[in-house]
Amino acid sequence: AQSVTQLDSQVPVFEEAPVELRCNYSSSVSVYLFWYVQYPNQGLQLLLKYLSGSTLVKGINGFEAEFNKSQTSFHLRKPSVHISDTAEYFCAVKGVVTGGGNKLTFGTGTQLKVEL
Amino acid sequence: EAGVAQSPRYKIIEKRQSVAFWCNPISGHATLYWYQQILGQGPKLLIQFQNNGVVDDSQLPKDRFSAERLKGVDSTLKIQPAKLEDSAVYLCASSKGQGGDQPQHFGDGTRLSIL
Numbered sequence: 481a482q483s484v485t486q487l488d489s490q491v492p493v494f495e496e497a498p499v500e501l502r503c504n505y506s507s508s509v510s511v512y513l514f515w516y517v518q519y520p521n522q523g524l525q526l527l528l529k530y531l532s533g534s535t536l537v538k539g540i541n542g543f544e545a546e547f548n549k550s551q552t553s554f555h556l557r558k559p560s561v562h563i564s565d566t567a568e569y570f571c572a573v574k575g576v577v578t579g580g581g582n583k584l585t586f587g588t589g590t591q592l593k594v595e596l
Numbered sequence: 597e598a599g600v601a602q603s604p605r606y607k608i609i610e611k612r613q614s615v616a617f618w619c620n621p622i623s624g625h626a627t628l629y630w631y632q633q634i635l636g637q638g639p640k641l642l643i644q645f646q647n648n649g650v651v652d653d654s655q656l657p658k659d660r661f662s663a664e665r666l667k668g669v670d671s672t673l674k675i676q677p678a679k680l681e682d683s684a685v686y687l688c689a690s691s692k693g694q695g696g697d698q699p700q701h702f703g704d705g706t707r708l709s710i711l
Contacts (some may be wrong), residue, residue, distance in 0.1 A: 484638075512696040512697060514699070516702075521704070521707075522704050522705075523600070523687055523689075523702030523703050523704045523705050524639070524687070524689075524702040525702070526699045526700075526701075529697075529699060531696075531697045570638050570639075572638075574696045575696070576696055583641045583644065583652055584629075584641065584700060586638030586639050586640070587638050588636070588637055588638050589636075589637070589638055
């Protein structure tokens, strides 16, 4: 089984400042890692994913994340945020298991609030 | 391509009543998921279908929740009878397959309020 910990429930930041949203996971097997964004009254939209290869993953809207196997982390970063980035961000993990059926496990989310 | 469609968007019922939600996945997506998202929490998988077969329903409260995907396309999730703790957003998602590298695409959800 896998679990995800998002260390910050809320992160306030000023517009054009950099931001990092933290995510740690635990798993007994290799994992795939995902970040999703949820705007108010909407479903989740995939920001980026790590499957294999380069540990630095670039996603949509200028976000990137770095997979660190030794620290079991997958932190999300953006060098300069915009008001429109205000939303809830979810980190998720799925075990690499042949045959499928392994479910996606989400963290509790981090509310990013960008202020002027 | 059209996204995952869900209806209704909002539903208010009294406890012990029944309610049903509908989901139409992205065309060609074999795998369909229903999640429950309680306020302040991440989504929790209730049930996963591969075509019209159930892959995982280990977290579905089967005494009150049921789901079906009879023709391997649309799906319905039903709650009967509803309890206060069922107040949540119910999200439907779909993916091309079950593989971990297959991203899940989410609908906008149904917000259920139990009075």
